[in-house]
Amino acid sequence: MERSLRSAIVALDFAPGEFIDKAAVCAALGVSRFPVSEALARLSAEGLVEILPQRGSRAARIRLLEVRESMLIRQALEVMVAETAARHLPSRAIEALRSNLEAQQEAVSRGDRPGFHTLDLEFHMILVEGLEMPRVAAVIDASRANIDRVRRLLSSPRRHVVTLAEHREIFRALETHDGPAARRAMEAHLEAVMEELGRFSVEHAEVFVQG
Structure with missing residues (x-):
């Protein structure tokens, strides 16, 4: 229940600011209103749902x-991961990244937005998992819900082409064991997302809360 609602919100099935029809959710999931209300309350505590008295x-x-705070956490960790990976990532992880990039290219060619999003997440997780850093992975994952919504909002064929090029730059540095280059490439990749978010938030102010 809660997982289904969270996934729907993160996937933008409910757009930011869109009211959630409890009756429709109950009918879709075959449950009563009470567990739906409880799930929404828990998601409110996570910052994914806003409960408005008398309104819904x-x-x-x-x-x-x-x-921005979540991205700072992610940047601090992932640039360190990239630099470390250039020196210590095992060959099986390098090959997994190579296969992932090939799949990303196919997703771009097909215009497969959900598929590309999944592969994008996988690319970054291969680095952390390849270095066997479960606590780092957990911190990155915990900061991901709102970032994932942002990345889906920014999703476009142009953005996917740019992201793929940025991932390839990271991969080249990893493959040649160039730690400083891997760090720079990851920094540039994550900063590009924040720059695009800045432009998007001005153009679509209704989706965001500034504070």
Whole structure:
């Protein structure tokens, strides 16, 4: 129940600011209103749902301050991971990244937005898992809900082509064991997302909360 609602919100099935029809959710999931209300309350505590007395519940608008904080956490960890991976990533992980990039190219060619998003996440997780850093992976994953919504909002054929090029730059540095280059490439990749978010948030201010 809660997992289904969270996935729907993160996947933008409910757009930021859109009211959630409890009756429709109950009918779709075959449950009563009470467990739906409980799930929405828990998602409210996570910042994914906004409960408005006498009005209902809606998918929370995205708080830019929280996204920036989450991205800072992610940048601090992932640039370190990239630099470390250039020196210590095992060959099986390098081959997994190579296969992932090939699949990314296929997704771009097909215009497969959900597929590309999944492969994008996988590319980054291969690095952490290849280095056997479960606690780092857990921190990155915990900061991901609002970031994932942002990445889906920014999703476009142009953005996918750019992201694939950035991933290839990271891969080249990893393959040649160039730690500083891997760090720079990862920094540039994550900073590009924040720059695009800045432009998007001005153009679509109704989706965001500034504070």
